[in-house]
Each structure stands twice: as structure tokens, then as C-alpha cells.
Amino acid sequence: MTLVSYSIGVGVALEAADKLADExxxxxxxxxxxxxxxxxxxVLKSLAKTNRMVVVEEGWPVCSIxxxxxxxxxxxxxDDLDAPVLRVTNxxxxxxYAANLEKAALIKADDVVAAVKxxxxx
Numbered sequence: 001m002t003l004v005s006y007s008i009g010v011g012v013a014l015e016a017a018d019k020l021a022d023e024x025x026x027x028x029x030x031x032x033x034x035x036x037x038x039x040x041x042x043v044l045k046s047l048a049k050t051n052r053m054v055v056v057e058e059g060w061p062v063c064s065i066x067x068x069x070x071x072x073x074x075x076x077x078x079d080d081l082d083a084p085v086l087r088v089t090n091x092x093x094x095x096x097y098a099a100n101l102e103k104a105a106l107i108k109a110d111d112v113v114a115a116v117k118x119x120x121x122x
Contacts, residue, residue, distance in 0.1 A: 001025060001116055002046040004069055005056040006032040009107065012088075013056045016112035025116065035065055043069060044077045051082040054115045058107050061089040086115045 001020070003013040010031045017027040028046050032039060047053050053073055055066040066087040073085045091105040 001027040001119070002030065002043075002050045002053040003027050003056055003112065003116075004030045004032065004043055004046075004053060006035060006065065008058045009056040012058070012107050012109050013112060015109035016056070016116070019109055019113050020116060025120070027116065032065075038065075038068070038072075040072055040076070043072065044080075047073055047077045048080045051080055052116075052119045053081075053085045054112060054119060055085065055087040056107060056112055057087065057089050059089055061087060061092055064089060083119045083121065086119055088112050088115050 003017060005013040010029065013027075013029045017029050020027045028050060030039075030042055030046055055069045057064055057066040059065070061067070064087075066089060070085045070087060073081065088107055088111045090107055093105055096102045096105055
């Protein structure tokens with residue numbers, strides 16, 4: 001399984017990878033570090049190795065870097081895919097001011113684990 005992320009999402013992806021390892025799932029986490037230039041080569045090499053990908057981003061799903069990474073996977077790595085690429089992003093709502101609502105809107109490692117299980121068909 002390939003988990004692709006950047007910035008704060010990397011910590012969430014690493015936490016999810018630890019949880020997945022406890023369940024016997026090997027997840028390779030890619031920290032993009034920069035978005036421009038985007039390291040497409042690393043993303044596509046990992047996809048070729050794992051054949052499954054989840055993109056983790058602390059942002060909204062529309063017009064996001066996760067959208068671009070999914071497009072790259074579909075256009076340049078389609079033959080390597082064994083399942084659709086999924087993304088885990090913040091909820092598609094204006095970010096709430098109240099701390100409890102903000103926490104509910106942000107990405108969590110459990111959301112990533114659930115997406116990985118959907119991609120793995122288990």
C-alpha cells in the first residue's frame with residue numbers, strides 16, 4: 001500500500017501506517033516535501049511496487065493536491081493500479097472555529113486506515 005502525503009498529513013499517514021502494521025499491512029509512506037516541483041517519479045515508482053494508493057491531505061478534497069496526485073496515478077500509472085486511488089482529506093465544510101467541531105472536521109489516522117481497507121477490498 002502506498003500512502004502519499006505532505007506537511008501535517010505525513011504525521012497522520014505515519015500513524016496510520018503504524019496501525020496498519022499491527023494488522024499485518026505494509027504501507028509505504030511518501031512525504032512529498034515539496035509540491036512544486038512534485039516528485040512524480042517517486043509516487044509512480046511506489047505505485048508500481050504496491051499497486052494501491054491512498055492520498056492523505058489536510059485540506060479540502062476539491063481542487064487539491066490530492067486531486068493532482070490521483071490524476072497523475074490515473075494518467076501515468078494506470079496499468080499499475082489494482083484498485084481505485086482514494087483520498088483522505090478534511091471534511092468538505094468551512095473549517096469550524098469551535099475546537100470540538102474543528103477536531104471532527106480534520107483528517108485522522110483511523111480515516112486513513114478505513115480508506116486502505118476499502119482499497120484492499122477487506
